[in-house]
Amino acid sequence: MTHPDPQPPFLVFGAPRIEEAEIAEVEACLRSGWLGTGPRVAQFERDFARWRGVRNSQVAAVNSCTAALHVSMVAAGLEPGSEVITTPLTFCATVNAILHAGLTPVLADVDPVTQNIDPDAIEAAITPRTRAILPVHFAGRPCEMDRVMAIAHKHGLMVIEDCAHAIETEFQGKPAGTFGDFGCFSFYVTKNVVTGEGGMILGRDEEHIARARILALHGMSKDAWHRFGDEGYRHYQVVECGFKYNMMDLQAALGIHQLARVESNWLRRQALWQRYDEAFASLPIGRPAPAQAGTRHGYHLYTVMIDPNRCGISRDGFLDTMNERRIGTGVHYLSVPEHPYYQQRFGWRPEQWPNAMQLGRQTVSLPLSPAMTDDDATRVIDAVRDIVRS
Numbered sequence: 001m002t003h004p005d006p007q008p009p010f011l012v013f014g015a016p017r018i019e020e021a022e023i024a025e026v027e028a029c030l031r032s033g034w035l036g037t038g039p040r041v042a043q044f045e046r047d048f049a050r051w052r053g054v055r056n057s058q059v060a061a062v063n064s065c066t067a068a069l070h071v072s073m074v075a076a077g078l079e080p081g082s083e084v085i086t087t088p089l090t091f092c093a094t095v096n097a098i099l100h101a102g103l104t105p106v107l108a109d110v111d112p113v114t115q116n117i118d119p120d121a122i123e124a125a126i127t128p129r130t131r132a133i134l135p136v137h138f139a140g141r142p143c144e145m146d147r148v149m150a151i152a153h154k155h156g157l158m159v160i161e162d163c164a165h166a167i168e169t170e171f172q173g174k175p176a177g178t179f180g181d182f183g184c185f186s187f188y189v190t191k192n193v194v195t196g197e198g199g200m201i202l203g204r205d206e207e208h209i210a211r212a213r214i215l216a217l218h219g220m221s222k223d224a225w226h227r228f229g230d231e232g233y234r235h236y237q238v239v240e241c242g243f244k245y246n247m248m249d250l251q252a253a254l255g256i257h258q259l260a261r262v263e264s265n266w267l268r269r270q271a272l273w274q275r276y277d278e279a280f281a282s283l284p285i286g287r288p289a290p291a292q293a294g295t296r297h298g299y300h301l302y303t304v305m306i307d308p309n310r311c312g313i314s315r316d317g318f319l320d321t322m323n324e325r326r327i328g329t330g331v332h333y334l335s336v337p338e339h340p341y342y343q344q345r346f347g348w349r350p351e352q353w354p355n356a357m358q359l360g361r362q363t364v365s366l367p368l369s370p371a372m373t374d375d376d377a378t379r380v381i382d383a384v385r386d387i388v389r390s
């Protein structure tokens with residue numbers, strides 16, 4: 001007997017592609033008895049440094065991008081209350097990290113086409129208290145780093161790049177995260193390289209990274225690997241008040257093999273992106289801007305804009321209907337000033353950054369995981385077509 005109308009499996013948004021190599025490495029790590037920060041983290045750091053073309057002493061693995069952003073801003077040594085200019089179209093972690101570092105976030109609106117922070121808006125937001133710019137390479141599309149760096153040099157500002165979406169991103173042949181003083185990467189489960197939770201700090205200045213390493217492990221002068229390794233017990237010194245932000249070998253076990261497949265996964269997402277782009281060309285939905293010449297897009301998110309006047313359905317109605325069709329979606333992002341905490345603390349209103357507000361109220365991220373099959377992509381395309389046509 002066949003079941004009437006069987007439900008397709010739920011297509012999980014951002015499902016990671018985990019293969020046998022990761023599973024075997026995690027098992028080997030467990031069997032080794034060394035779960036904490038150790039040889040696998042060191043290897044992951046070396047692999048990441050080589051892949052981005054920097055020295056080993058320029059990277060430090062941590063347990064999230066949020067931690068990377070926080071530690072970077074502390075290591076930057078900015079005086080308390082300094083203003084940091086960032087985008088309103090980002091995850092709350094970007095702004096929270098600024099606050100946890102004792103600094104003051106200042107928002108500069110995005111360009112409505114690129115969805116990245118608008119360099120003109122950065123210039124307009126500069127005050128005598130501005131000390132840093134924190135651009136986010138949204139969806140994997142690089143910010144205009146030539147202009148961002150020119151503004152930074154002109155005003156003597158530090159630059160901390162939020163590369164959570166931008167592991168593969170390049171601007172004019174140079175990797176995202178290598179323009180500024182710091183680049184901060186995420187290996188969260190939905191990101192392009194996955195360690196479960198995880199992050200990486202990339203620094204132009206080796207001394208900054210040395211300080212970031214100490215800050216990421218309680219402010220201790222030697223890490224635990226050296227403390228309990230086979231060379232005998234070593235005393236450590238606490239040289240400042242740090243945090244507990246170190247990555248585990250268990251996490252790096254995933255990352256080593258994820259990073260080895262970063263290019264093939266990127267190619268897969270690019271193919272999915274192109275399929276979506278062709279399929280949606282004739283629909284009344286907004287599509288992401290094509291990758292800019294001379295850059296490499298990270299293809300982290302494929303975002304469509306649902307304008308109720310053109311699509312005949314609200315954005316939230318679209319999300320609900322996709323869910324009924326058993327397809328997971330995301331919203332990246334409701335603009336930061338939509339959230340009550342920031343409204344109450346800073347008096348921000350979404351209308352002050354109209355481009356981010358408008359994008360945030362219409363945007364939907366479609367599944368773009370390299371784990372997706374061609375049939376999965378067809379399901380997404382058919383669902384979007386049905387919803388905006390009916």
Ligand SMILES: *Cc1c(COP(=O)(O)O)cnc(C)c1O
Nearest residue numbers: 064065066091093164186187188
């Ligand atoms: C995911 C994300 C973060 C935070 O990353 P975690 O590794 O989860 O801490 C920060 N900024 C942006 C833009 C992100 O998408």
